[in-house]
Amino acid sequence: MKKIFFLITLFFVSNLFAQQLAVLKYNGGGDWYSNPTAxxxxxxxxxxxxGTQLDTDVATVEVSSIDIFQYPFIHMTGHGNVVFNDADIENLRNYLLSGGFLHIDDNYGMEPYLNKELIKLFPQKELIELPATHPIFNIYTKFPKGLPKIHEHEGQRPQAKGLFHEGRLVLLFTFESDLGDGWESPEVHNDPPEVRKKALDMGANIIKYVFIN
Structure with a gap:
């Protein structure tokens, strides 16, 4: 098992230099493909x-695919149901423990479905809300109140929660914010420029934090 884990880690590290990011395709019926321009x-x-040099060609990768190890940063979004089977869980867990990072942005309605899947992913860990003092809110643009609100749904405050492994943030879950909507092209949601900039600045914070830690 240790040998397999080492080979997975080696495969992931060897592909870091491509710096291509990916969108996660998952099962359950949720619209994983939403926010295509985000x-x-x-x-x-x-x-x-x-100053990043990321590939502007975004890949799509399935949860159970070994191709997941090619991407240092994977983005997941949607509105509805999420289901991870056993193969998905094992592959995604190995990816995160091997140095990968998953950002899940709830496009509204994903949270109750996602929570039960994350329990399967790391039964001994729990999502921890990140305080506004966390570096992810201050590394590029300062957000003194933490995660910014981009789109309003039910009047709930925006939250950013994380899963940590050996002190490293491996998974970030943002909800009641809709960052991805703010990253979309202007004509999609007709957000004011200042709202889009706020969303993009927070996104830049996430990218910068992931790639320097």
């Missing part, structure tokens, strides 16, 4: 503002 726009913004 991640490409965020990548372009980061390349222009914080």
């Amino acid at each position: 991640l490409p726009n965020l990548i372009t913004y980061c390349n222009d503002t914080i």
Whole structure:
């Protein structure tokens, strides 16, 4: 088992230099494909503002695919149901423990379904809400109140929760914020420029935090 884990880790590290990001395709009926312009726009913004050299061609990867280890950062979104089978759980857990990072952005309605799947992913861990003092809110643009609100749904406050392994943030779950909507092209939601900038700045914070830690 240790040998397999080492080979997985080696495979992941050897592909870090490509710096291509991916969207996670999952089962359960949720619209994993929502916000199609979000991640490409965020990548372009980061390349222009914080000096990253990320590939603007975004990949799509399935949860149980070994291809997941090619991508240092994976983005997951949607509105509805999420189901991880045993193969999904094992693969995703190995990916995260091997150095990968998963950002889950609830596009509204995903949270109750996702929570039960995350319990299966790491039964001994729990999501911890990140305080506004966490570096992820201060590393590029400062957000003194923590995760910004981009779109309003039910009047709930925006929250950013994380799963940690040996002190490293391996999974970030953002909800009641809709960051991905703010990353979409302007004509999609007709958000004011200042709202889109706020969302993109928070996205740049996430990218910068992941790639320097």
